[in-house]
Amino acid sequence: MSGRRRHSSDMMSTPDRFSYPPSPSPSSYSTYSSEKSTSGRSRVKGAARSVAGVFVACFSPPDEDSNHHSSSAYGGSDAFSSTSDVSGASDSTEGKKRGTARGIYATQNDSTRMREPGSIKFTLAEITAATKNFSPALKVGQGGFGTVYKGQLKDGTLVAVKRAKKSVYDKNLGGEFLSEVQALSKVEHLNLVKCYGYLHHGDERIIVVEYVANGTLREHLECFNGNVLSLASRLDIAIDVAHAITYLHTYTDHPIIHRDIKSSNILLTDKLRAKVADFGFARLAADPESGQTHVSTQVKGTAGYLDPEYLKTYQLTEKSDVYSFGILLVEIFTGRRPVETKRELEERVTARWAMKKFKEGDAISVLDPKLEASDANGMVLEKILELSLHCVNGHRKNRPTMRRCVEVLWNIRKDYKELLD
Incomplete structure (x- = not known):
């Protein structure tokens, strides 16, 4: 069964490369255009x-x-x-040509x-x-x-x-x-x-x-309206969020770090399309061409989603959003909050518990119990946890970019649809 694969990765030493091939151009997903203001x-x-x-x-x-x-x-x-x-800017170099290929962003x-x-x-x-x-x-x-x-x-x-x-x-x-x-x-x-x-x-x-009327992602994970989010819907939501953060990091006139990516800041439309909200903690980074690598700032964010390197160094980069996104991925597919204080000690930090199960070859056991533990769902969960493992790496240099996360998620969805056909 796909959920039983053995994996030996370490949360603190994962590579920034994935085995998935590059995804097809996202322009087939949806295309929008916007005239950039000269000012x-x-x-x-x-x-x-x-x-x-x-x-x-x-x-x-x-x-x-x-x-x-x-x-x-x-x-x-x-x-x-x-x-x-x-005092500084983001460590991403992808913004050097920002605005020239905005596409769906x-x-x-x-x-x-x-x-x-x-x-x-x-x-x-x-x-x-x-x-x-x-x-x-x-x-x-x-x-x-x-x-x-x-x-x-x-x-x-x-x-x-x-x-x-x-x-x-x-x-x-x-x-x-x-x-x-x-x-x-x-x-x-x-x-x-x-x-x-x-x-x-x-x-x-x-x-x-x-105004987005259909509630937050967190509410939907808790079935506040009585409906269970399907695995396909959760995968679409993850891709929507990844697109939004990629746009902020790469396709705006200036890199923007959201700094508070979490399920209660993800709003869902009636068609379950995700919209990232609440820019109260957002930061503009200095121009990447300046050569600076980070913003030095006192810590802001939400417990459970915060980048530990940011907490330690007070150096904020786009990779802090990547870390939060990795935590969010685990939350979406397990249904659990990042910190569950009423759980047994070994299950209280959801990402740590999920990664341990993944490395032991028992990924399927962390799937939200409201979803079917099928082979197809197990395959998706394994690949999602592998991506999450890279995103929550303790060293930001080893985390993927959000653009790379989009590519991986696109391929996961493609593989999932092929299994279901």
Whole structure:
């Protein structure tokens, strides 16, 4: 049975190469186009040294006690954080030709009002009208950053309105807030929640983003609606998330590190397409051509998903997102949270437990019990755990790029479909 293969890899010494051949061009998956703004690069570079300022402060927990909240329509940050400093950039070299081959990593907004995503400066009257004066009945999320409301614009567009608590930002940092909104507004991809615009009025700091109504990935893994995510759907979701992170790392005008990849920040559409949300912890790296290798910053993120090398060195790179993605992969296919405190001691850290079973040749035993332990599912699980093993390597230089993760996942899906045919 495919789930019983013996494997001798070590979590701390895995290679950055895979046996899978390169995948077919993703352009067959879905193709989108976007006209790049000629001023986008200068605007982004202007914000590079302040990307952890008010935008992060607006939507980050103000203290360590604000660790938990939920949203069925947007997602949030049940994370811990502290102040950041910028000194450097990402260690990826793939960004040197960014923007020249965007392919599926660009998308086009279809709303007539949203022709320039993120550029709309909303009025307070528009926001209050959209949310019915911040009606409690429209509240869909609550956390340390503030409150998320469901809203509807005059043109019918459904939005999520993120209203920051007045206690979590510095009123003197309005300029940084504006520049960072402008920088992040240039992020546009099918698998990323769109940023429509913002409000900076008096002591109000509000971000208006796309509304995604079908709940978070974490909720679906827990069958909150009574339906079990099939293995095929989980594989599609993993690919969607990988595409989104690849776009951030490689195809934007400037590399972006999300820094909080986790299941509660992955939103699902009615068709179970994944959208990565919550850029509250996102960081712009310096231009890779500068020769710098990382961003030096105090740690931000969510326990269980955090890159241990980042925790140790305070050096943030794209490979920190890769680590989080590896943890997310294990979560998607086991159904378990990264840390399960009520489990037996050897099963509490889900990735460690799953990798141990994988190396012992018993991968199938970690498959979400809600799924069938078939040969085809066992094959997928083994290959997913092999990829995860590389992603969670203790040394970032040994982790694959997100682009490589996409290629591997495409081939896993191809092999799975062939087995089912």
